Amino acid sequence: MTDTDGSVAAPDRLIVDIVDLRRRTGSRRAVNSRLVLDDLQVGEKSVVDGVLTMDLVVESVTEGVVASGRVSAMSRTPCRRCLRDVDLPLDVDIHEVFEASPTEGETWPIETERIDLTPVVREAVLLSLPIAPLCSDDCVGPEPDRFPTGAVPDEEPQRDERWAALDELRFDE
Template sequence: MGPSAFSCPHLSLSAPEINPSVASASRPADPIPMSLKVNLRLLEKESIQLDGDILGSELAPDFHDELMRLSHPVEYELTVDRQSESLLVTGSLRTHVDCECSRCLKSFVLPVQLDEFSVLSPLEGEDALPVDGDFADLTPSVREDILLSLPTNPLCGPDCRGLKPKGQSRELQVREQAEPNKAWSALDNLKL
């Protein structure tokens, strides 16, 4: 096994092998995505516990968003059980996502935590997990749930007011919103 792969009896974190005759010396090689694989033979006997982390950029190398970047590791604590022709994966996933607020464009870090991660993934059929020999790749299931937990429009806070209008200070905006509109004061004093 080469330097691009790690293997133990129940877990394999590996990267695809590179054919040196195809690799070009004129341009740097693209980053090689890692995968989270589990040994199916060991799952026939008992469930497997997996604890560790994988870089978010390796988990979803094709994820491109103007407001979010998966640059922190995704920590996982998983239990994998074989159920007939499916794998039941349960546990928790945690990471942080570098974001820009969709209202004010301020940079912030969004914690993402899936405490009750659970997926039943078939080993055969259209929605089957990728299987290579004795190893099933759990990466697509983990990737899908992490990406589905991300907000469509990340906000630095629920009270974010967005960008300030040109020529107006933030203090003036806050003061104007704090002062009640005097035109309605007569109606506010009405006793019904």
């Protein structure tokens, strides 16, 4: 993949060497780069072209290294009414700790004086993909005659059609 300005392709891994950082607690380094991951997808939800833009700071702390800042991407999710793709900017704030002896599910490993930010940003972005957006506030859906807009509660995600009968029971008065 080539960036629009023709520069070299973004890497598919982001590994930061922390030897210099670890010499002194409080040392910081900015990590501003792009990453392209090919597995940023959950069901119908994805990141456009898998492109992530990182604006992070890696800082040496007593127990290890902290990576914090923001990861930006363009998410693509089907509209919950008409199912057309909806592209929305996604900004994810992260704050993660890396340790030589990580705690499962809480902190990330430092391995041979390097940290791998790839799984960290992948997980943060996947967990932040929009759940059920609308292409526009007045989207009428695929068949407005059969499914009037007002019949779909705004806060409800798209449902399995098998539940439709239950919904009618619940909402009819």
